[in-house]
Amino acid sequence: MSSPNIPQQKTQEGLDEEVRRSMARKSRRSFLVGGAAALAAVGAYVWLDHAPETKQLQTPLREAENWNADVNQALFHDRVLAPTYSKRQATLLRVNGDVGIDEDMILDSWRLQVVGLDHPERYPQFTPDVDLWSYRSSDDSTDVSTQPDASQGPDVKSESAAQQAIPASTGMTKTPGILLTMADIEKLPRREMVTQFKCIEGWSQICQWEGVRFSDFLKAYPPKLNVDGTLPKYAAMETSEGDFYSGYDMDSLLHPQTLLCYSMGGKPLSPGHGAPLRLSTPLKYGYKQIKQIAKITYTNQKPPDYWADLGYDWYGGL
Ligand SMILES: Nc1nc2c(c(=O)[nH]1)N[C@H]1C(S)=C(S)[C@@H](COP(=O)(O)O)O[C@H]1N2
Ligand SMILES: [Mo]
Numbered sequence: 001m002s003s004p005n006i007p008q009q010k011t012q013e014g015l016d017e018e019v020r021r022s023m024a025r026k027s028r029r030s031f032l033v034g035g036a037a038a039l040a041a042v043g044a045y046v047w048l049d050h051a052p053e054t055k056q057l058q059t060p061l062r063e064a065e066n067w068n069a070d071v072n073q074a075l076f077h078d079r080v081l082a083p084t085y086s087k088r089q090a091t092l093l094r095v096n097g098d099v100g101i102d103e104d105m106i107l108d109s110w111r112l113q114v115v116g117l118d119h120p121e122r123y124p125q126f127t128p129d130v131d132l133w134s135y136r137s138s139d140d141s142t143d144v145s146t147q148p149d150a151s152q153g154p155d156v157k158s159e160s161a162a163q164q165a166i167p168a169s170t171g172m173t174k175t176p177g178i179l180l181t182m183a184d185i186e187k188l189p190r191r192e193m194v195t196q197f198k199c200i201e202g203w204s205q206i207c208q209w210e211g212v213r214f215s216d217f218l219k220a221y222p223p224k225l226n227v228d229g230t231l232p233k234y235a236a237m238e239t240s241e242g243d244f245y246s247g248y249d250m251d252s253l254l255h256p257q258t259l260l261c262y263s264m265g266g267k268p269l270s271p272g273h274g275a276p277l278r279l280s281t282p283l284k285y286g287y288k289q290i291k292q293i294a295k296i297t298y299t300n301q302k303p304p305d306y307w308a309d310l311g312y313d314w315y316g317g318l
Contacts, residue, residue: 100238104138127176200287246307
């Protein structure tokens with residue numbers, strides 16, 4: 001009897017079988033690689049298909065290739081997904097934190113200011129200075145206009161990164177960008193997720209969220225690329241007067257579970273939860289999930305962050 005660790009003499013048939021198996025292994029592997037490439041190609045196709053503006057851009061091919069490689073890398077590399085739950089397990093989230101939120105904001109007057117786009121002027125929603133947009137409030141006494149008003153003193157608008165860089169009140173520097181309505185946001189693919197919401201204070205709840213993936217938003221309204229063809233490193237988000245502001249790294253934003261949400265548990269967001277649009281991600285603590293977003297700015301500078309300025313971790317990762 002031959003011992004199992006002494007190789008049997010290989011017959012021609014045995015060798016053929018070995019070669020066949022190794023070929024099969026190889027082709028399975030190349031199939032997987034080919035599959036990933038095909039997926040990337042589909043991604044690129046869907047991208048172009050969904051963003052006709054991109055086609056008109058005539059970006060150099062090299063740049064376009066980097067662009068796709070960069071984004072597909074971000075979208076398709078091994079993502080760790082946070083656990084999801086069944087809708088039955090979802091509870092009603094408590095309201096926690098109201099910095100920068102105008103509960104009386106007239107939602108028709110809401111716009112999402114987007115700054116740092118690639119050729120913003122090609123969009124119908126273009127405006128030469130997003131900072132001139134006024135959010136109106138039904139409560140007149142709290143209706144702080146975003147129009148410059150010297151009589152109100154220096155604390156009328158707390159300073160966020162974008163505002164520090166571009167002093168709107170001087171009227172010297174403009175912040176070109178686009179002003180999106182909720183209808184614009186709702187045109188993007190609707191996603192649902194039931195995930196755990198964790199607050200650093202020590203409580204957590206399972207919640208059901210509805211909205212759009214940040215990655216879909218970015219594809220529809222792509223940022224200006226860096227000269228090497230890469231995406232900006234960060235996005236800054238802030239409330240209408242800049243009182244609450246949060247910064248995000250691009251990798252976290254492109255994660256499939258990072259949503260711009262307009263509803264919770266199938267019902268439109270309440271003002272306290274950040275109507276009409278907030279961020280939700282199970283990857284970060286509650287304090288990184290900005291409510292009532294008014295402005296998104298793509299940038300390569302690490303944006304300031306309300307809670308990081310108070311000593312919490314800037315990433316707030318879980
Ligand atoms: N605009 C704004 N967003 C905010 C806050 C805030 O005070 N203002 N608080 C944060 C904190 S600390 C938490 S825990 C969550 C709470 O979200 P919820 O009120 O929907 O539970 O919102 C985050 N987003
Ligand atoms: Mo929090």
